[in-house]
Amino acid sequence: MLKSSYHQHPFVLRKYQKWPWLDSIFGRWHDVIAETKPAKAMAIKPHSKHEKQLVTGRGRVAVPPPRRVAIVAVPPVRTLDVFGPAEVFADANHLNRGEPAYDVQVVSATENRTVTSYLGVPLVADRTYHEMRQPVDTLLVAGGEGAQQMRLSPKLLEWLRRQSGKARRYGSVCTGALVLAEAGLLDGRRVTTHWNWCQELQQKHPKVKVDPRPIYIRDKNLFTSAGVTAGIDLSLALVEDDLGGALALQVAQMMVVFLRRPGGQSQFSATLMAQARGRRSLRDLLAWVADNLQSKFSISTLARRAAMSPRNLPAYSERKSAKLPRGISRPCG
Amino acid sequence: MLKSSYHQHPFVLRKYQKWPWLDSIFGRWHDVIAETKPAKAMAIKPHSKHEKQLVTGRGRVAVPPPRRVAIVAVPPVRTLDVFGPAEVFADANHLNRGEPAYDVQVVSATENRTVTSYLGVPLVADRTYHEMRQPVDTLLVAGGEGAQQMRLSPKLLEWLRRQSGKARRYGSVCTGALVLAEAGLLDGRRVTTHWNWCQELQQKHPKVKVDPRPIYIRDKNLFTSAGVTAGIDLSLALVEDDLGGALALQVAQMMVVFLRRPGGQSQFSATLMAQARGRRSLRDLLAWVADNLQSKFSISTLARRAAMSPRNLPAYSERKSAKLPRGISRPCG
Numbered sequence: 001m002l003k004s005s006y007h008q009h010p011f012v013l014r015k016y017q018k019w020p021w022l023d024s025i026f027g028r029w030h031d032v033i034a035e036t037k038p039a040k041a042m043a044i045k046p047h048s049k050h051e052k053q054l055v056t057g058r059g060r061v062a063v064p065p066p067r068r069v070a071i072v073a074v075p076p077v078r079t080l081d082v083f084g085p086a087e088v089f090a091d092a093n094h095l096n097r098g099e100p101a102y103d104v105q106v107v108s109a110t111e112n113r114t115v116t117s118y119l120g121v122p123l124v125a126d127r128t129y130h131e132m133r134q135p136v137d138t139l140l141v142a143g144g145e146g147a148q149q150m151r152l153s154p155k156l157l158e159w160l161r162r163q164s165g166k167a168r169r170y171g172s173v174c175t176g177a178l179v180l181a182e183a184g185l186l187d188g189r190r191v192t193t194h195w196n197w198c199q200e201l202q203q204k205h206p207k208v209k210v211d212p213r214p215i216y217i218r219d220k221n222l223f224t225s226a227g228v229t230a231g232i233d234l235s236l237a238l239v240e241d242d243l244g245g246a247l248a249l250q251v252a253q254m255m256v257v258f259l260r261r262p263g264g265q266s267q268f269s270a271t272l273m274a275q276a277r278g279r280r281s282l283r284d285l286l287a288w289v290a291d292n293l294q295s296k297f298s299i300s301t302l303a304r305r306a307a308m309s310p311r312n313l314p315a316y317s318e319r320k321s322a323k324l325p326r327g328i329s330r331p332c333g
Numbered sequence: 334m335l336k337s338s339y340h341q342h343p344f345v346l347r348k349y350q351k352w353p354w355l356d357s358i359f360g361r362w363h364d365v366i367a368e369t370k371p372a373k374a375m376a377i378k379p380h381s382k383h384e385k386q387l388v389t390g391r392g393r394v395a396v397p398p399p400r401r402v403a404i405v406a407v408p409p410v411r412t413l414d415v416f417g418p419a420e421v422f423a424d425a426n427h428l429n430r431g432e433p434a435y436d437v438q439v440v441s442a443t444e445n446r447t448v449t450s451y452l453g454v455p456l457v458a459d460r461t462y463h464e465m466r467q468p469v470d471t472l473l474v475a476g477g478e479g480a481q482q483m484r485l486s487p488k489l490l491e492w493l494r495r496q497s498g499k500a501r502r503y504g505s506v507c508t509g510a511l512v513l514a515e516a517g518l519l520d521g522r523r524v525t526t527h528w529n530w531c532q533e534l535q536q537k538h539p540k541v542k543v544d545p546r547p548i549y550i551r552d553k554n555l556f557t558s559a560g561v562t563a564g565i566d567l568s569l570a571l572v573e574d575d576l577g578g579a580l581a582l583q584v585a586q587m588m589v590v591f592l593r594r595p596g597g598q599s600q601f602s603a604t605l606m607a608q609a610r611g612r613r614s615l616r617d618l619l620a621w622v623a624d625n626l627q628s629k630f631s632i633s634t635l636a637r638r639a640a641m642s643p644r645n646l647p648a649y650s651e652r653k654s655a656k657l658p659r660g661i662s663r664p665c666g
Contacts, residue, residue, distance in 0.1 A: 262613075
């Protein structure tokens with residue numbers, strides 16, 4: 001079961017004597033990771049013809065790892081829009097076997113390194129955009145509840161145009177898309193933003209092709225994502241592009257993420273809505289089902305989990321519209 | 334379909350003319366929320382007999398809203414451990430129709446308001462623990478990659494004991510549990526922490542009953558959670574306790590959360606592990622299935638989504654162990 005390098009694996013910091021089943025979980029993880037194709041030694045994969053020219057223009061050697069990731073905080077910033085992506089890249093560094101892959105920089109969108117957050121506590125950036133003159137590999141603009149109301153300085157917009165033109169890829173988390181749009185960087189591109197601000201983005205910038213559904217969208221070298229937690233999904237996808245699926249998986253497990261949402265996943269989670277109906281035990285049952293798709297369900301097992309009688313469960317779930325999956329309410333063979 | 338108060342709902346900041354289907358989604362959400370039983374006007378529900386005495390001791394009137402939530406940042410703090418919970422409580426304030434329910438305070442565990450984070454950028458707390466003399470309603474200790482190595486000052490431990498003794502509830506996110514254990518606050522209690530530090534917690538503190546499985550555990554008025562994103566699940570549960578399921582649901586949707594994990598959910602997501610196998614399209618298919626449990630699946634629909642032929646998909650998924658849900662590989666009726 002256990003492979004030779006298993007106990008040197010970053011996941012296995014010590015032997016789990018008390019919980020032998022934990023050892024077996026790590027063993028299974030290790031098998032999965034060992035099977036996954038490793039990334040091609042930090043090669044920068046161009047995403048498109050357009051981008052290939054861009055990358056080649058600067059020369060591949062000119063951007064050795066660690067790659068500079070700039071996360072631009074526009075006040076009053078939503079802290080998770082900044083720190084969700086930042087922690088994904090930082091964990092990727094940590095898990096990349098002592099070879100930092102990213103140089104993560106939090107960049108203030110004002111002339112001051114201290115950025116107000118909508119929580120009240122300020123956030124201290126590594127530098128202001130003025131001080132950030134070096135080329136950037138990945139530029140992400142983080143938004144917040146107020147990014148769309150802010151009067152953005154023409155200098156910042158000019159800096160964004162210059163940096164995104166040179167970067168391998170750029171994009172936004174949440175209402176950061178409104179800032180990129182203000183800089184004219186989204187015209188004619190397919191983008192998304194937090195569902196609550198899609199209409200505003202579309203009305204202010206009619207040339208932008210806004211799609212309010214997906215968790216994130218990639219249009220050539222432009223990546224835009226929905227709000228808050230979606231920034232984590234987007235960043236995991238960027239890490240996978242750079243360092244391969246195995247590392248992205250380890251980062252996701254370190255962050256105790258439930259599942260990796262693909263770009264096409266809807267911002268309007270049907271599972272979350274189904275969980276809103278009916279009693280708490282039924283909601284918890286739905287979460288359990290979503291994590292145990294491969295189990296063989298029987299109405300009696302499920303009813304026991306929901307602390308209901310096997311006769312009541314299907315009827316109750318029908319009545320509350322928190323319908324059980326089809327395979328469950330009418331079990332197969 | 335649309336109810337009278339629907340357009341005054343905080344979700345519906347404007348009319349979605351361009352995407353009429355968005356209007357219908359909000360309408361459905363509104364129906365769900367309207368159906369959900371409202372919370373009993375901010376009443377502090379005691380969780381147990383023990384706690385009832387505690388609450389009654391201070392008197393119900395003595396803790397009017399906003400309730401003080403103190404999130405203690407122990408350096409080098411993991412930013413998401415602090416800001417995940419902080420944003421949940423802040424969003425609850427924002428969505429509670431102009432009546433702030435919480436007074437969220439980020440508290441430094443050192444004598445300095447500036448707390449180092451493991452990302453490098455510092456975090457500025459509202460106050461240090463010295464300056465936090467007021468009673469607290471909810472005390473949460475946020476951890477980080479270094480919390481377990483830090484030499485904690487006896488004064489901080491004494492402060493934690495004093496504050497948690499008076500608080501209605503207290504707990505930890507991630508390795509914050511190691512700090513609470515150091516203060517002797519977990520002896521004899523059932524707790525969890527990030528899977529990577531469970532063994533360490535158990536070895537250092539043999540009296541603590543560590544369970545490395547759950548996302549979070551509630552033991553009377555003590556709440557401990559797994560790492561990073563699990564802090565969001567825990568905080569949503571606390572908001573639900575205080576303000577009801579409808580508001581917790583709105584917060585989850587505002588944060589674009591995929592599903593609300595109950596405490597009993599495993600830290601080791603089977604769905605995440607299944608996503609690690611096989612090609613990307615199959616991984617994305619699994620995420621889609623988890624969000625569409627109520628759809629009627631056919632092999633041909635699924636194969637089209639995974640860009641595979643209907644004949645290859647089941648065989649491929651068997652071979653890669655990324656097995657499709659049973660109801661799918663052998664469809665019913």
